Amino acid sequence: MAAAAADGKKGGVLQGRYEMGRVLGHGNFGRVHVARDLRTGQSVAVKVVAKEKVVRAGMAEQIKREIAVMKRVSHPNIVELHEVMATRSKIYLALELVRGGELFARIVRSGRVKEDVARLYFRQLISAVDFCHARGVYHRDLKPENLLLDEAGNLKVVDFGLSALADHARADGLLHTLCGTPGYAAPEVLLDKGYDGAKADLWSCGVILYVLLAGSLPFQDDNIVTMYKKVQRGDYRCPPWLSTDARRLIPRLLDPNPATRITVAELVEMPWFKKTSIARPVSVEPPVDPARAKEAGDKDEPETMNAFHLISLSEGFDLSPLFEGRSSAGRREGGMLFATREPARGVVSRLEDVAARGGGQMRVTKSGAGGVRFEGAGRGGPKGRLAVAAEIFTVAPSVLVVDVKKDGGDTLEYRSFCSEHLRPALQDIVWAADPPASVALAV
Structure with missing residues (x-):
């Protein structure tokens, strides 16, 4: 550092x-x-x-x-x-540097916003949140104060201090840290019995949408306990000026039952979300639909990796020295980080072959552009089914970096899978192992 x-x-x-x-x-x-x-x-x-x-x-x-x-x-x-x-x-x-200030300040200054403008902000928010979830990141404190606006009026998510990673989940696959902001936290978070980070974030997105359209919080009371009870019951009213499509969407987001709460894949198909806006033009990419990404197949291109991403993947990028503490051991848990001159299509094909043959018929899905995730069949061990994620990055013409890591299940089972199946199957396409140093010299 x-x-x-x-x-x-x-x-x-x-x-x-x-x-x-x-x-x-x-x-x-x-x-x-x-x-x-x-x-x-x-x-x-x-x-x-x-x-x-x-x-x-x-x-x-x-x-x-x-x-x-x-x-x-x-x-x-x-x-x-x-x-x-x-x-x-x-x-x-x-x-x-984001110069436009907080979305919260805009709401305080101007009150509720028109639905076309709210739709633009909300699409950008969902695009960012879905991107985080695809990489195993859950924000856990989404609120207008943590949403900034740039000079062009585009939304920027900030403050990941309360965020969690997928591997922070306990053996039940759920997060258990009670955190967030009253009024925006999901009911299952308040119950303190474990929660799905992605579904909790979507609830917070629902509250933000309500605030944009109504100019006030959906759940309000001077007594915090009474307010929490309203959250648990989903006790709120949509103001009369909301459109019919907005009235249909908000209850799907503010569903107190996380099992039936809307998913991002369902959300992007809702009429309100899909409607063409007439407000100021802003380019907003819709969230990646995993099913469509799978259909796209080899058309997906690896993400381009900048120098900071490259350094951060190396074993030397340990944040513990920031506070002069001990280094955290075993970050990679037996995974692989290597450079290759093999085209992305060839790398993906190798990984899919490992999953189909050596991994006991593991289920393969795309995990965003240039990424693959495969998960074991059956119930799995005490920590759930083994899941492995591989991300492919372009660092130079004809040079890729492949980062393979555990995405679920037992660490010992994962290490065994890597040593017995993954490493032998990929060894002939590995150009440089532990590449951040060697690739940096090469390019």
């Missing part, structure tokens, strides 16, 4: 890269500056975090988790993390 050469004060220069400007705001553990990237001239936001305050508050793991998650999710509607730097006393996060 690069050390910073300045203290993050106005006029100082960090690592010879960022000229620090005025303070944009203050948080519990530091401040946020506008800064200029001296290499590109681009304006960025630099978040300065005081280590001592973070450690004293017991929030070190939360900061590390936020960084780990943000380097995993690069999407037009998610604030981008450019770089991480650290000194003995501070951590510096160089982030995409």
